[in-house]
């Protein structure tokens with residue numbers, strides 16, 4: 001597989017350090033609010049990367065942190081009148097609801113900053129020891145200028161970064177570019193005991209410490225949003241490489257921005273959507289489909305039209321797949337001479353799909369290959385009586401490829417089954433209460449849905465008529 005590496009600015013052949021294992025670190029959310037639509041993109045795209053690598057036979061260790069202590073967390077706790085820990089628990093639970101809705105799998109590990117304070121302290125201690133950091137009034141800062149490779153990820157000299165950065169003017173730092181590794185606790189702030197007094201970690205240090213703890217000194221792929229390249233990822237590299245003396249991440253993948261109606265998404269413009277807002281209106285899966293339909297590095301201009309397109313694209317996928325199920329129930333076992341040609345065309349689509357994914361996770365082209373597969377399947381099954389062999393081949397391939405993209409996870413058959421089970425349960429209760437009028441009405445209602453009930457010694461069974 002080829003991956004565009006932000007570090008070298010070119011597509012490179014991906015080879016993990018260990019033969020069949022890949023270690024991925026993804027910067028996760030600060031859990032002080034609902035996930036917004038911009039943050040949904042890396043979640044979905046790097047979940048897809050993980051799924052694809054697993055599909056190709058790799059064991060993937062996927063680490064994604066939760067930042068559960070920083071200024072935003074502290075402010076939010078004050079506003080809501082609860083503890084920082086309460087805020088973290090609440091929004092981690094909300095995150096999980098959204099991640100499940102988007103079919104983003106749980107990471108192998110979801111480490112939290114506050115559960116890794118010991119590792120963070122030993123990282124900071126090592127940096128002070130080797131001269132890369134210094135303590136001032138209970139704060140600890142990284143000595144940025146002393147690390148000559150600083151800026152290698154953003155491909156800019158320190159001077160340019162400095163000009164573009166919003167630097168806090170603080171007279172206690174040796175240099176304006178120095179950044180905090182440890183912050184002295186202000187009154188009423190949560191704190192941990194450290195060699196530099198009571199305080200809490202800066203933001204960047206947690207990722208260096210946790211990546212090292214869970215994946216080792218050098219990781220295969222580090223990913224995140226493009227907005228994290230500077231300063232967050234530059235700082236992670238500086239911290240990790242100055243402690244370990246080894247390259248930090250071998251491949252850096254960054255997803256592009258999301259604009260809303262051609263404007264940058266921001267709270268002040270009032271065009272700031274959470275995943276929950278959009279999902280409540282349109283469902284979660286169109287969001288996933290929309291993100292997958294674009295290459296992860298391209299910008300996305302989010303609009304209602306794009307959601308509408310995603311909904312109709314998904315409808316085509318679901319119709320095709322549900323039709324296969326419907327036909328399978330009555331297909332003959334015989335195969336036909338023409339099956340081979342069709343199955344060959346399906347295989348071609350699969351090759352096309354893989355070729356796209358191998359090329360820097362080009363999910364946009366992979367989705368196009370799926371649309372062509374849908375067209376091929378629809379043609380193949382439009383004959384009067386498609387064979388079971390053909391239908392099974394089509395359904396298996398369609399499920400396989402949709403599974404790699406994490407799509408089609410709301411198959412109707414499941415929800416219909418649940419609905420039927422609920423009605424049967426209701427009918428049983430009516431019968432137990434000798435309410436035969438209701439029980440007959442339910443039987444008729446099910447019949448209208450194409451379901452016939454059979455009372456057997458083992459209980460009520462149902463079949464599709």
Ligand SMILES: [Zn+2]
Nearest residue numbers: 027028207232
């Ligand atoms: Zn990070």
